[in-house]
């Protein structure tokens with residue numbers, strides 16, 4: 001009897017442990033990052049992506065992004081413990097300690113690097129390593145506490161995955177991949193500052209100089225609006241450069257136009273909860289615009305148009 005109870009307890013402990021490691025990887029962010037990398041892979045070739053580049057590229061980029069997220073949580077555990085939004089993270093609750101997290105981050109990071117280096121190509125491996133260092137090292141350790149432009153500069157790491165995906169398939173970086181980079185790069189400020197408007201008090205309490213803390217809510221709303229206007233224009237580039245067709249153009253105008261409606265309302269008729277809804281829409285936006293790029297790439301071939 002007692003041994004069956006201990007088996008149940010062991011299973012619960014194991015499933016809790018797996019949940020903790022899973023949360024250490026910021027899984028929802030990494031999933032979207034991996035999706036943008038996959039779209040980069042598909043857009044890199046007119047035909048089908050070679051299966052090995054697709055599988056190993058996705059695995060390697062995903063593992064390294066998860067490793068970067070784990071290192072970010074290790075380095076930020078003190079600040080995370082002082083903010084309601086991040087208080088439940090496994091390194092704050094004590095469910096995982098630093099040694100366990102470091103071993104895990106090193107193991108998945110090394111596995112990701114080896115996968116890219118030996119089963120994809122060296123260019124992708126080194127670019128992904130630079131991206132990991134950019135986010136886990138430069139952004140988390142230095143930029144985040146150094147300047148309110150932290151997330152603009154750090155956004156380059158989050159914008160890199162489509163370039164990594166492109167490189168995984170072609171072994172090179174094409175200007176079209178840089179357009180995908182630019183879309184995420186310009187999307188990042190409205191994505192993050194919408195959330196930071198909602199959470200500005202928490203960031204002030206932990207002395208992180210996010211834009212609403214250093215320059216106030218009104219100025220941040222103006223910046224969200226300006227970046228969203230810029231995003232509208234940048235989102236037209238895939239069509240303007242002949243990379244995507246009319247189906248994408250229609251999607252981009254609707255999606256970016258709706259983002260602009262959010263940004264204009266946030267600036268001129270702010271209401272409680274609107275900043276958080278704008279943040280939620282930003283995530284939907286990125287998913288949808290990359291889906292539109294993908295669909296536009298294949299639909300003409302499938303229907304012979």
Ligand code: HEM
Pocket residue numbers: 028029032033036085151152154155156157158159184188191192195283286
């Ligand atoms: C420097 C760049 C970025 C910053 C500073 C940033 C910041 C954040 C923060 C603070 C959250 C947490 C919201 C919460 O806890 O409720 C968040 C959520 C999210 N971010 Fe970003 N982000 C960045 C780039 C990206 C990129 C590149 C992607 C994907 C391509 C992304 C996708 C997401 C998603 C999917 C969520 C929702 C996660 C969830 O529901 O747990 N972010 N972002």
Ligand SMILES: CC(C)=CCC/C(C)=C/CC/C(C)=C/COP(=O)(O)OP(=O)(O)O
Pocket residue numbers: 026029033061064065066068069072076086128131132135140157158161
């Ligand atoms: C391919 C590869 C190596 C990619 C790495 C890029 C990467 C994981 C970007 C994540 C962006 C992100 C969630 C930033 C928020 O960090 P934060 O510390 O400001 O947010 P937090 O307060 O929620 O921790």
